[in-house]
Amino acid sequence: MSSDAATPAATSAPVPRQKSTGLHKGDIRPGVEKVDPIVIADGVTRTFGGLTAVDVDHLEIPRNAITALIGPNGAGKTTLFNLLTGFDKPDKGSWTFEGRSLSGIPAFKVSQRGQVRTFQLTKSLGLLTVLENMKLGAKHQRGESFWAGLFPFLWRKQEEEFEAKALELLARFKLDTKKDDFAASLSGGQRKLLEMARALMSDPTLVMLDEPMAGVNPALTQSLLEHILDLKDQGMTVLFVEHDMHMVRHIADWVVVMAEGKVVAEGPPDSVMKDPAVIDAYLGAHQDVDLGVVTGRIAGEVPSEAAEALAADIEQEQAADAAAFENRKAGE
Amino acid sequence: MDWLTIFGNTASSLISPATLGYALAAIGLAVHFGFAGLLNMGIAAYMAIGAYGYAISILTFGLPWWAGVLIAMACSVLFSLVLGIPTLRLRGDYLAIVTIAAAEIVRLLFLSTTFDEYTGSADGLSGYHASFRESNPLPEGTYGFGPWEYTANGWWVRIVGILLVALALLIVWAIMRSPWGRVLRGIREDEDAVRSLGKNVFSYKMQALILGGVFGSLGGIVYALPSSVNPGVYVTSLTFFVWTALLLGGAATIFGPVLGAVLYWVVQTLLSNILPALVTAGILPFMSTSQAQTLRFILVGVALMLLVIFRPQGILGNKKELTFVK
Structure with a gap:
């Protein structure tokens, strides 16, 4: 593929972040208990x-x-x-x-x-578009039951919400321009991104x-x-x-x-x-x-x-x- | 050669009950294979269950024809459950082996003399038309024009068949663009991925098996509606003929199965009329008329091979999809 969405992370310059510490109780050893x-x-x-x-x-x-x-x-x-x-x-x-x-x-x-x-x-999911891949990830979809699926007015509104959310996530992962392409057309790295976003x-x-x-x-x-x-x-x-x-x-x-x-x-x-x-x-x-x-x-x-x-x-x-x-x- | 008869028969096959029955069965197979990825090699069993369920309801239990249709559909649902619970956890190719065996079991049960009283064993069943014909709203007579001239009963079968095909298309079209259809297509691509997203893959596969099975049983009913139920029909080659129709039109398309079934029967009818005529006319001197009848099945086989090699997505299939077929 010509364009890896991996344009060097110019927009989100890495900011060193504080590591979480104090996660364990007592001496560190294999199987140590955790605070939470x-x-x-x-x-x-x-x-x-x-x-x-x-x-x-x-x-x-x-x-x-x-x-x-x-x-x-x-x-x-x-x-x-x-x-x-x-x-x-x-x-x-x-x-x-x-x-x-x-x-x-x-x-x-x-x-x-x-x-x-x-x-x-x-x-x-190769022969689903990137956007379909994303929407599949949403939970509690009304349209995923057979009988409700037959009647779009029951799920259309929820579907629009999922679509908005999916587009937002895709934008975050820089896959928004690919939303109508088959997932099979993505490069290996982009598929990793898609899988995580999904x-x-x-x-x-x-x-x-x-x-x-x-x-x-x-x-x-x-x-x-x-x-x-x-x-x-x-x-x-x-x-x-x-x-x-x-x-x-x-x-x-x-x-x-x-x-x-x-x-x-x-x-x-x-x-x-x-x-x-x-x-x-x-x-x-x-x-x-x-x-x-x-x-x-x-x-x-x-x-x-x-x-x-x-x-x-x-x-x-x-x-x-x-x-x-x-x-x-x-x-x- | 009598070209008029040859082309008349061919044109008539456009809306023959056999074509409509194949179309319904192919729509069912499209749900199974095209959308859910279930390699069902036992569609003939669903057609047999449809036809026998319909005929036995009427002949043995004296029910009206519409009740026979409902019972046949219920039987196909039951068969899907019996077939699906142990096998849907299997991967694609194993499912094919199991379904082909299940279809043979069903056929041999219907053929067995043990249930002769109900199934007529090798003779099959006939004479169940009274109730269906009584409900015919068309007055006695012959209607139509040219090659499409049928009796009132002939039209009634075709009308019911066409309505069922239209209804099946409507349901498949509506459900495949819904989130339900999306889950199903996801399962076709990779069921573990869909499972990891919190979908009950087994339940969806079962629903798809049931939906496609109901269409398959309706196909069996329409196929048997005008004539009789003959156990010789529901052999494994019937499964392959329906597969040919499906692949011809396009497995993962809405209208593909119908187009495929129509093309399949038009070509079949044309060949079965034209080949013996060619032999009689001395153009194919190296074979007899009965050999000519067999030749058409050879040609169907060759066509299926060429199709899968050069256009696996079928006539209506999306070329773009093919780019990514593994």
């Missing part, structure tokens, strides 16, 4: 044959904060996402959303309760984004980041899976690290990335140590000097990041 959790999961396990994809003892997601879920490929992040949203059923375990149990609730009801997700492989049509309380930045160019990443930060400003809670550590460090208030299906570490981004377990399991200080050692499945030693070296690297990189960020701001 929106999702609480207990003993959730999911096995595929002999493989335990997810085995989470206890996990709480803080409300009105941006939580990143990171971990190596095959760590069970997406499976956990699928379990929490009802797209998959766990072998055992329970979890609540806003204090109400979500175990065994089908995916569409989970979404109706305000927990809306996107997908790692973007699911735009999820927002339902006014969710918890937005779950599965790799929102995968395959998105850097300029568009910048505007997507802004959109995610905006969600928090509007009072939503965000949980996202991501491999881009710059992004995680930049926007996440809290980071949960998974490896081999377990939560191996969590905490604020700066401290969690210095955690040797994280460096071993994910960031990759030394590839010669078995992942099982890190998760405690196999007995073994984690050499500490390598971990420290990597931590120093990260710090350096972080400083360079911040400098680049300042430069860009100065340039605008």
Whole structure:
């Protein structure tokens, strides 16, 4: 496609925002209690044959904060996402959303309760126009029942409201000029934007984004980041899976690290990335140590000097990041 | 060669009950496949249920014809529920396999001698016309002009058929531009995405199966209305003929199924008249007249292949959509 909506975020210059802090109670450790959790999961396990994809003892997601879920490929992040949203059923375990149990609730009801997700492989509805995609996201549509659908006067007014709201969101995501095009004609990055915008049509309380930045160019990443930060400003809670550590460090208030299906570490981004377990399991200080050692499945030693070296690297990189960020701001 | 008869028959097929029956069934299939993405390969079963439901209501239970229509529709709804509850969770191609098997089960049940008393097994059912013809508002006589000259009863069947087709078109047109239709088209594209937006995908698929099934059963009734119910009709090839009509016109269009059904029958009638005539006239000396009758089905198959390869969106389909077909 010729025009990626990703004109460098000139209009919305990134403003560094205050991170949410003080989200947890007591010492930081995997499964730490949160001051105000929106999702609480207990003993959730999911096995595929002999493989335990997810085995989470206890996990709480803080409300009105941006939580990143990171971990190596095959760590069970997406499976956990699928379990929490009802797209998959766990072998055992329970979890609540806003204090109400979500175990065994089908995916569409989970979404109706305000927990809306996107997908790692973007699911735009190709042969619907961008505007139709958006309007589909709205909840409580009168015209979505068969008999009412036959009589436009019952739903036309509501439809106009949804259309106005959809256009407003599309303008925010810079897709308004594409509203009458088929979603299939959008570029990959634009589809990511559309999927996120569509999820927002339902006014969710918890937005779950599965790799929102995968395959998105850097300029568009910048505007997507802004959109995610905006969600928090509007009072939503965000949980996202991501491999881009710059992004995680930049926007996440809290980071949960998974490896081999377990939560191996969590905490604020700066401290969690210095955690040797994280460096071993994910960031990759030394590839010669078995992942099982890190998760405690196999007995073994984690050499500490390598971990420290990597931590120093990260710090350096972080400083360079911040400098680049300042430069860009100065340039605008 | 008698060109007048050939073209007369061809023109007459424009509004024949068979054409109208196919049109209704194809509209039902358009709801299933074109809009909801359900690969239903068992439309013949819906037509059979329509025809048998109508005929048995009248012959066995002595009900008036309109009650027969309502019962046939109710039976198709029941069949949709029985078929849909276990199968609608399956992905597209598996649904096709299950529906084709279900259609065969339905046909063999009607064919079986076990229920001979009600279904007439291999003989089928006939002689259920009295109630329908009594309600005919047209006075006795022959009406029309040229190739479209029919008796009062012949016209009555066609009028009912045309009204049903018009009603079906109206309903499909109205519902597909509503938010309900939008959800359905969304499910066709990606049901997990629609699920993630809080829509009960299973319920919508079931509603679509029921709606299309009701049209399919009405198609079966109109097809059987002027003559008889013959179990040899509801074979798997009937399903494929209706599919041909649908794909010819355009699966995801409102008028496509009707245009497709009309074209299908016009071409079929033309070929079935012209090919034997060509043989008799010695132009196709290498085959017999009965072989010529079979040749038309070969030609239909070739046409279907060419259609799917070169114009998969059908005659009325949107070219723009095709750009993005995966």
